[in-house]
Amino acid sequence: MKPSIPKGTRDFNPEQVIKRSYIFDVIKDVFQRFGYQPIETPSMENLSTLTGKYGEEGDKLLFKVLNNGDYLVKADKEALGQRDSTKLTPSIAKRGMRYDLTVPFARYVVMHRNEINFPFKRYQIQPVWRADRPQKGRYQEFYQCDADIVGSDSLVFEAEYVLIFDQVFDQLGMEVTIKLNNRKILAGIASLFDIEAHFVDLTVAIDKLDKIGPEKVSDELRKKGISETAIRGIEDLLKTPHYDKIKEVLRDDPIGSKGIEEIDNVLKYLEGIEIKNNVEVDITLARGLNYYTGCILEVKSDEFEIGSLCGGGRYDDLTGNFGMKGVSGVGISFGAARIYDVMEALDKFPALSEGVLKVIVVALDDACHLFGFKITDTLRLAGINAEIYPSPVKLKKQMKYANDRSIPFAIIIGSDEMESGKLVFKNMTTGEQQKLSLESIKSKLKE
Amino acid sequence: MKPSIPKGTRDFNPEQVIKRSYIFDVIKDVFQRFGYQPIETPSMENLSTLTGKYGEEGDKLLFKVLNNGDYLVKADKEALGQRDSTKLTPSIAKRGMRYDLTVPFARYVVMHRNEINFPFKRYQIQPVWRADRPQKGRYQEFYQCDADIVGSDSLVFEAEYVLIFDQVFDQLGMEVTIKLNNRKILAGIASLFDIEAHFVDLTVAIDKLDKIGPEKVSDELRKKGISETAIRGIEDLLKTPHYDKIKEVLRDDPIGSKGIEEIDNVLKYLEGIEIKNNVEVDITLARGLNYYTGCILEVKSDEFEIGSLCGGGRYDDLTGNFGMKGVSGVGISFGAARIYDVMEALDKFPALSEGVLKVIVVALDDACHLFGFKITDTLRLAGINAEIYPSPVKLKKQMKYANDRSIPFAIIIGSDEMESGKLVFKNMTTGEQQKLSLESIKSKLKE
Numbered sequence: 034m035k036p037s038i039p040k041g042t043r044d045f046n047p048e049q050v051i052k053r054s055y056i057f058d059v060i061k062d063v064f065q066r067f068g069y070q071p072i073e074t075p076s077m078e079n080l081s082t083l084t085g086k087y088g089e090e091g092d093k094l095l096f097k098v099l100n101n102g103d104y105l106v107k108a109d110k111e112a113l114g115q116r117d118s119t120k121l122t123p124s125i126a127k128r129g130m131r132y133d134l135t136v137p138f139a140r141y142v143v144m145h146r147n148e149i150n151f152p153f154k155r156y157q158i159q160p161v162w163r164a165d166r167p168q169k170g171r172y173q174e175f176y177q178c179d180a181d182i183v184g185s186d187s188l189v190f191e192a193e194y195v196l197i198f199d200q201v202f203d204q205l206g207m208e209v210t211i212k213l214n215n216r217k218i219l220a221g222i223a224s225l226f227d228i229e230a231h232f233v234d235l236t237v238a239i240d241k242l243d244k245i246g247p248e249k250v251s252d253e254l255r256k257k258g259i260s261e262t263a264i265r266g267i268e269d270l271l272k273t274p275h276y277d278k279i280k281e282v283l284r285d286d287p288i289g290s291k292g293i294e295e296i297d298n299v300l301k302y303l304e305g306i307e308i309k310n311n312v313e314v315d316i317t318l319a320r321g322l323n324y325y326t327g328c329i330l331e332v333k334s335d336e337f338e339i340g341s342l343c344g345g346g347r348y349d350d351l352t353g354n355f356g357m358k359g360v361s362g363v364g365i366s367f368g369a370a371r372i373y374d375v376m377e378a379l380d381k382f383p384a385l386s387e388g389v390l391k392v393i394v395v396a397l398d399d400a401c402h403l404f405g406f407k408i409t410d411t412l413r414l415a416g417i418n419a420e421i422y423p424s425p426v427k428l429k430k431q432m433k434y435a436n437d438r439s440i441p442f443a444i445i446i447g448s449d450e451m452e453s454g455k456l457v458f459k460n461m462t463t464g465e466q467q468k469l470s471l472e473s474i475k476s477k478l479k480e
Numbered sequence: 481m482k483p484s485i486p487k488g489t490r491d492f493n494p495e496q497v498i499k500r501s502y503i504f505d506v507i508k509d510v511f512q513r514f515g516y517q518p519i520e521t522p523s524m525e526n527l528s529t530l531t532g533k534y535g536e537e538g539d540k541l542l543f544k545v546l547n548n549g550d551y552l553v554k555a556d557k558e559a560l561g562q563r564d565s566t567k568l569t570p571s572i573a574k575r576g577m578r579y580d581l582t583v584p585f586a587r588y589v590v591m592h593r594n595e596i597n598f599p600f601k602r603y604q605i606q607p608v609w610r611a612d613r614p615q616k617g618r619y620q621e622f623y624q625c626d627a628d629i630v631g632s633d634s635l636v637f638e639a640e641y642v643l644i645f646d647q648v649f650d651q652l653g654m655e656v657t658i659k660l661n662n663r664k665i666l667a668g669i670a671s672l673f674d675i676e677a678h679f680v681d682l683t684v685a686i687d688k689l690d691k692i693g694p695e696k697v698s699d700e701l702r703k704k705g706i707s708e709t710a711i712r713g714i715e716d717l718l719k720t721p722h723y724d725k726i727k728e729v730l731r732d733d734p735i736g737s738k739g740i741e742e743i744d745n746v747l748k749y750l751e752g753i754e755i756k757n758n759v760e761v762d763i764t765l766a767r768g769l770n771y772y773t774g775c776i777l778e779v780k781s782d783e784f785e786i787g788s789l790c791g792g793g794r795y796d797d798l799t800g801n802f803g804m805k806g807v808s809g810v811g812i813s814f815g816a817a818r819i820y821d822v823m824e825a826l827d828k829f830p831a832l833s834e835g836v837l838k839v840i841v842v843a844l845d846d847a848c849h850l851f852g853f854k855i856t857d858t859l860r861l862a863g864i865n866a867e868i869y870p871s872p873v874k875l876k877k878q879m880k881y882a883n884d885r886s887i888p889f890a891i892i893i894g895s896d897e898m899e900s901g902k903l904v905f906k907n908m909t910t911g912e913q914q915k916l917s918l919e920s921i922k923s924k925l926k927e
Contacts, residue, residue: 036529036587036802039575042522044588046595047602050518065835066860068867071497075489075621076523076577076607077543082483096524097546099573101611105565113560118552126546128486130523140483141491148493150884152870155494160523164548174522187870189853196857302853355483388512406636406749410643413513420515423599423634437597 041165041173051385053176053373057158059204060178060367063197064156069180072155074137076162080122080129086136086354094164096173097126130162134179135351135364142183143355151184170374181364183351188295191328192302194345194365195312198332202342203309205372206381208335209342210311214318215296215328216346218279221289222270222316225282226263234259239271240319247271276314295328311335324348330365337375343367391478392442394421395431401446408444408456408471417478435461444474488612488620498832500623500820504605506651507625507814510644511603516627519602521584523609527569527576533583533801541610543620544573577609581626582798582811589630590802598631617821628811630798635742638775639749641792641812642759645779649789650756652819653828655782656789657758661765662743662775663793665726668736669717669763672729673710681706686718687766694718723761742775758782771795777812784822790814838925840887841868842878844894852893855903855918864925882908891921 038044045053061071083095100107104125112120131137134157142149158178165171180197182190195211202209219239223232231254238253245253250271251264270279276296283289296314303312320329327347334342345365352360376382394409396402402425412419422431428445435443445457450468458474459466469477485491492500508518530542547554551572559567578584581604589596605625612618627644629637642658649656666686670679678701685700692700697718698711717726723743730736743761750759767776774794781789792812799807823829841856843849849872859866869878875892882890892904897915905921906913916924 036590037526038522038529038587038591039524039526042524044522044592045520046592047517047519050520054518061835066863066865068837068840068865070494070835071501072494073492073497075485075491076609077486077489077621079484079486082485093548096548098577099544099546099569101540101543103565105563105568116552118550121552122546130545140485143483144485145491145493150881152881154867162523174524185870189849189868189870192853196860200860302850306854306857388508388517390515393515402636403749406639407753410753413643413647416513418513418515420601421636423632423636434597434599 039173041167041171043172043174047388051387052377052382053369054387055382055385056205056369056372056376057176057178060201060369061156061158063201063204064180066200067154067180067193067197069154069156069182072138072141072157073159074131074134074141074157076131076160077128078131078137078140080127082140083129083132083136087132091132095132096130096162096164097122098128098130099126100128131159132163133161134159134177134366135181136354138179138181138183138364139352139362140355142360143352143357146357152182152187153184154180154182156180170370172370176369178367178369179364181351181362183360183362186347186349186361188298188328189302190363191295191299191330191347194330194363195299195303195308196306197365198330198343199308199310199312201367202332205376206383207372207375207379208310209332210313210335212313212315212318212331212333213296213299213328214315215292216319216325217288217292217295217327218283218316219292219319221283221286221292222267222279224286224288226260226266228259228263231257231259235267236319237321239317240321242271242317242319271317274316276316279316292327299328320344320346324350326350328363334375336379339371339375341368342371342375389418390420390438390440391418392444393431393435393438393440394419395428395435395443395445396421396425397428397445397447398425401425401448401451404451405444405446408446411471412475412478415475415479417475442478486620488614488618490619490621494835498834499824499829500816501834502829502832503652503816503819503823504623504625507648507816508603508605510648510651511627513647514601514627514640514644516601516603516629519585519588519604520606521578521581521588521604523578523607524575525578525584525587527574529587530576530579530583534579538579541612542579543577543609543611544569545575545577546573547575578606579610580608581606581624581813582628583801585626585628585630585811586799586809587802589807590799590804593804599629599634600631601627601629603627617817619817623816625814625816626811628798628809630807630809633794633796633808635745635775636749637810638742638746638777638794641777641810642746642750642755643753644812645777645790646755646757646759648814649779652823653830654819654822654826655757656779657760657782659760659762659765659778659780660743660746660775661762662739663772664735664739664742664774665730665763666739666766668730668733668739669714669726671733671735673707673713675706675710678704678706682714683766684768686764687768689718689764689766718764721763723763726763739774746775767791767793771797773797775810781822783826786818786822788815789818789822836865837867837885837887838865839889839891840878840882840885841866842875842882842890842892843868843872844875844892845872848872848893848895848898851898852891855891855893858918859922859925862922862926864922889925 109124160176198211223229234257238250254264325346326349329346331341332343347363351362394405396405405421409419409421443459450456455468458469556571645658670676681704685697701711772793773796776793778788779790794810798809841852843852852868856866856868890906897903902915905916
């Protein structure tokens with residue numbers, strides 16, 4: 034049997050795990066600096082918690098977990114008879130795999146409402162699963178890194194998210210543009226052209242502007258039955274989408290001007306703060322997901338052509354689906370896999386010392402091996418990552434292993450060294466070697 | 481709709497996540513000190529990779545993931561007609577959730593054999609899923625922390641695992657006994673009483689000795705058709721299971737004496753090394769799992785009545801199932817959930833400062849809030865975990881939030897403070913407050 038893994042999933046080798054942990058650690062540190070606390074939720078949720086939260090397309094992409102035991106006993110007989118997979122599923126699979134971190138968070142907040150001090154700031158770094166067709170850069174299992182706050186409608190958090198993005202990417206050594214918009218501005222545009230009923234169509238079409246250009250956006254709107262007057266007006270706005278112009282245009286629209294007021298408030302908080310990356314209001318930013326109702330945020334790389342690295346926004350009714358109405362939430366999500374890909378492509382990862390093996394002990398016979406075992410442990414207790422080659426085989430074989438694993442130093446022990454207490458200490462990079470006491474070697478390794 | 485989570489799963493609140501991370505970090509640090517490197521494998525494996533690896537009982541406890549799309553099209557028609565769940569499963573679920581970290585590791589080694597330098601030391605800290613009946617302290621999703629080495633039969637690793645256990649539990653402040661045995665000793669006992677054919681029955685029965693006592697072990701053996709002579713002999717051995725006695729008894733048994741030689745070799749490596757916890761050879765240690773073939777290890781708490789905290793052992797043919805024969809492996813696993821429960825019960829967790837919010841900024845009006853926002857960011861850029869209360873509501877409400885979240889310090893800003901630049905700095909524990917410049921506050925917070 035030749036082993037394989039499911040399509041769309043990946044193994045991570047040591048180098049990849051360490052690089053990814055580095056990204057997670059930077060994000061986690063910044064989240065904590067801003068007062069966010071970690072939670073974790075189960076990988077499996079009740080399917081009823083997940084279904085209907087991500088649109089019809091999302092429901093199809095949920096991984097469902099088969100009930101255990103003799104599941105056919107409780108299977109929907111009618112659905113079975115009709116061979117109707119969709120209808121059968123709820124009766125044979127009551128659990129589903131986490132699709133994102135937002136819905137589980139909303140569920141968590143409602144379940145634990147009595148233990149939580151609101152406003153509640155939480156972060157969560159866990160994998161999610163989606164049955165997307167596997168393709169380059171898109172996987173069925175991937176990590177999300179989310180920070181959300183629930184129980185406050187203060188715009189201070191939108192401003193903080195701009196700072197969080199700025200500080201994370203500054204620390205990662207990446208250059209990005211942080212884009213800001215407000216769904217109320219898009220609603221204002223819809224109201225301006227009397228197409229409120231087409232608000233979702235409008236956001237979905239504008240969301241594609243980057244990819245397909247303004248003409249095709251117009252085509253999409255036309256297909257949805259929007260009038261030519263409205264389309265021409267929208268085209269005109271999108272061609273030169275300056276914030277000042279839209280402020281002027283929407284001045285008297287109740288909902289649009291509210292959106293502008295919110296954006297201006299966010300900008301006021303940021304005034305006078307040194308931000309290393311670009312921040313811009315982009316009225317063509319729409320963010321596909323429909324549950325956003327206020328500010329929306331997105332981060333794009335300035336150095337590498339790739340989709341957005343982060344997204345986020347405000348949703349006025351985060352927990353309504355679970356029976357807790359009128360609670361405002363705002364949150365952001367880092368796409369760790371894309372950030373990894375950009376850093377890898379642009380060679381941005383620093384030399385990561387986490388877990389790097391510093392020294393290998395090489396023994397030339399059985400007695401030296403026993404002696405070397407104790408020395409290795411002494412080094413480890415001094416905080417040095419050290420190992421002994423498992424057996425006193427030929428020196429050449431042991432050195433080859435040390436080279437293949439890029440271990441920077443080796444200690445070589447023969448019977449002379451054991452007797453004199455002066456051990457051969459070899460720099461594997463330069464090839465240089467000296468005879469030193471264990472104490473001197475220890476201090477050299479701790480340098 | 482009242483939200484809930486599947487039986488046997490858990491949410492982790494911030495305190496729990498931080499405490500658990502502390503345990504993971506200690507284990508990870510020690511693994512790295514010994515030269516182990518991290519890998520990660522997908523949560524979902526092909527069901528064919530998992531099936532048949534954990535015995536019949538294990539197969540039942542695997543979570544299977546329903547195929548996406550119209551899965552009934554490819555369903556086994558005969559099984560459907562017969563309403564045979566077990567027979568139907570392979571045709572509608574090709575993926576299963578990871579049941580442990582050992583089988584995925586073996587699969588990884590075979591798939592990546594050409595990129596790996598052997599001997600390969602890897603650690604892996606990831607959740608696993610088992611459809612066990614949920615009960616107190618037993619969950620369907622839990623973390624395993626494993627370190628394994630593949631491609632060497634050196635007993636140096638068994639000795640290292642004793643040190644790893646010792647150093648981890650020493651760092652965690654727990655007192656444990658590290659037990660050591662060898663399956664070849666058990667095989668020797670079987671051979672001594674001419675019951676080689678009953679070797680598995682023997683290990684399974686001895687494995688229960690702790691729980692059910694020697695009489696019931698004899699009953700179990702009797703049920704399996706083992707002769708009274710053999711049972712009496714085994715009972716006699718188990719009553720005073722001294723290592724010296726068993727050494728004497730098995731001296732001339734080829735397999736048993738090999739087991740003793742291996743144990744003695746492990747002990748020789750450990751001679752003269754200061755070990756903080758108890759280490760003992762326990763010939764009644766059996767470890768239920770059948771794939772172990774050499775040394776076996778187990779860790780028990782000396783302070784708290786609970787099952788084993790860790791287990792491990794040598795398996796001569798780790799990767800044989802995946803077509804790579806004759807490769808020896810040895811590994812250990814930490815049960816993080818049990819370790820957590822013991823530490824919690826005995827109040828062993830230190831005060832954990834990770835991610836603790838150090839200070840909250842409290843503003844008394846809108847202008848102060850804008851000013852406070854900038855101050856908060858200055859503190860954060862100085863490495864201090866800080867937040868501003870989202871809006872300038874009544875002082876009392878802001879202070880209540882600070883108290884509820886146990887934030888140790890508050891900075892209070894009114895218009896006087898804004899003008900003078902001397903801010904009110906309050907110690908939330910003592911209630912003491914002073915007027916200080918931002919610079920002085922910064923240094924106090926960094927102390």
